[in-house]
Amino acid sequence: MIEIETHEWGTLKVKEDTIIHFQDGLLGFEELCDFVFVDVAEFRPFVWFSSVEDPQVRFAVADPFYFSTKAYDVSLSAADEAGLELEEGDSIAIFVIVSIDNGQVTGNLKGPIVLNTRNRRAKQLVVYGTSFPVRQPMLNRRVVPLHSAVANAAVKTTPAA
Amino acid sequence: MLILTRKLGENIRIGDKIKISILDVKGGQVKLGIEAPPHVAVHREEIYERIRDENQRASGVSPRGLREVANAFRVGKHKRQGREGS
Known part of the structure; x- marks a missing residue:
C-alpha cells in the first residue's frame, strides 16, 4: 500500500498495482504520469481519475458510450x-x-484515454477524422455491452459435462 | 529550427520514411502532402491545442458540479443538449 495525498479526499491508501502509468502524461499535464481511479458511489456513472503526483489535479472520466452511440472507432497505431x-x-x-x-456535461471523444488493463499503462490518444469532437454532449442513454444487458435476463445454467 | 525554402512540387524528406510535398500554394495557404509510416501520428497543431485546453478545462470540474449531474443522470432528469429542464 502507498499513500496518496489528494486535495479532495485527503490521504488515500492505494495498492501499488492499481496505479495507472502514462509514459507521456496527458496533454497539458505532461509532467504527471501516475493516476488512480477514485470510484465514489455518489458520482457514478462518473469516476474520478486522480493524479498521484499532484494532489490538486483530478479529472472526472466516463465510458464513451454515455456520449456517443456511434461505433467508437479508436484505432491504435x-x-x-x-x-x-x-x-x-x-x-x-x-x-x-x-x-x-x-x-451541460460533455465528453472529450477526440482525446480518449486508452488503458491496457494488464499492465495499467495508459495513453491519451488523438482520434483521426472529424466524427468525434472535443466536447460531445452527454446522451440520455448509452449502449451497453450485451452481457451487461442480459445479466439479469439470461437463464443461468451450468455447462453440460 | 531548420528552415528550408521549397517551390511548388518540391519535397522534404525527414528520415527514410517521411516525405512532405508542397502540393499547392494559394493566397496564404499551403497544401501539404504527407507520407509517413502508420506509427507516426500526423495531426494539425490545433487538435493538440484543443485537447490540451479541454484537459485544462476538465481539471476544473468541481465535485459539487459532478455530483449534481450524476444525480440528475441517475434519476433520468439529465439535461440534454443544454436544454433546461427540471
Whole structure:
C-alpha cells in the first residue's frame, strides 16, 4: 500500500498495482504520469481519475458510450500499441475525460484515454477524422455491452459435462 | 529550427520514411502532402491545442458540479443538449 495525498479526499491508501502509468502524461499535464481511479458511489456513472503526483489535479472520466452511440472507432497505431506494451490477449479499456459547463456535461471523444488493463499503462490518444469532437454532449442513454444487458435476463445454467 | 525554402512540387524528406510535398500554394495557404509510416501520428497543431485546453478545462470540474449531474443522470432528469429542464 502507498499513500496518496489528494486535495479532495485527503490521504488515500492505494495498492501499488492499481496505479495507472502514462509514459507521456496527458496533454497539458505532461509532467504527471501516475493516476488512480477514485470510484465514489455518489458520482457514478462518473469516476474520478486522480493524479498521484499532484494532489490538486483530478479529472472526472466516463465510458464513451454515455456520449456517443456511434461505433467508437479508436484505432491504435503501432506506436500506441508499443507505448501500452500491448500483447496478444490483453484487454484495453477506453474512457473519456468529462467537463461541465453550465450544467451541460460533455465528453472529450477526440482525446480518449486508452488503458491496457494488464499492465495499467495508459495513453491519451488523438482520434483521426472529424466524427468525434472535443466536447460531445452527454446522451440520455448509452449502449451497453450485451452481457451487461442480459445479466439479469439470461437463464443461468451450468455447462453440460 | 531548420528552415528550408521549397517551390511548388518540391519535397522534404525527414528520415527514410517521411516525405512532405508542397502540393499547392494559394493566397496564404499551403497544401501539404504527407507520407509517413502508420506509427507516426500526423495531426494539425490545433487538435493538440484543443485537447490540451479541454484537459485544462476538465481539471476544473468541481465535485459539487459532478455530483449534481450524476444525480440528475441517475434519476433520468439529465439535461440534454443544454436544454433546461427540471
